Amino acid sequence: MHFEKDIDPEFRKLCLMFSAWLRRSYRFPVHLNIYIKNCLTITLMDGRQAYGGFRYFEAKPPYIRIPAQIDPKEYEEYEAIGIYYSILGSLVHELAHYFQWVAEMDLTERQANYYRFRIIRQFCEDCGLPLPY
Secondary structure, eight states, rough: OOTTTTTHHHHHHHHHHHHHHHHHOOOOSOOOOOEEEEEOOOOOTTTTSSSSSEOOOSSSEEEEEOOOOHHHHHHHOOOOOHHHHHHHOOOOHHHHHHHHHHTTTOOHHHHHHHHHHHHHHHHHHHOOOOOOO
């Protein structure tokens, strides 16, 4: 995982904990870089704005970009841990696309969304963290 400057330190700590849990729980057959960006959304290749993106290439490792800048207004409406889980959910969604790519499957949104909640819940249960939902 690569973090841009000024990422919330508590969120960074949770990401590193999640990353360690992922490496213990899953096999990553192809090296994957994950970039945690200090922005509200990322720009996809087609110009659309998104909360995450997965890119793959023939000659270099694939990567995931996740925007992790938290709008201060969100803290007024939601608890910090809920915001963090939401961002991690975006990461899990993109990781599902990574595993679809590794398995040479079609990249489907339905499957990626299915795993989003399941994996975060399992992480919380395994690590003794409060459940997100």
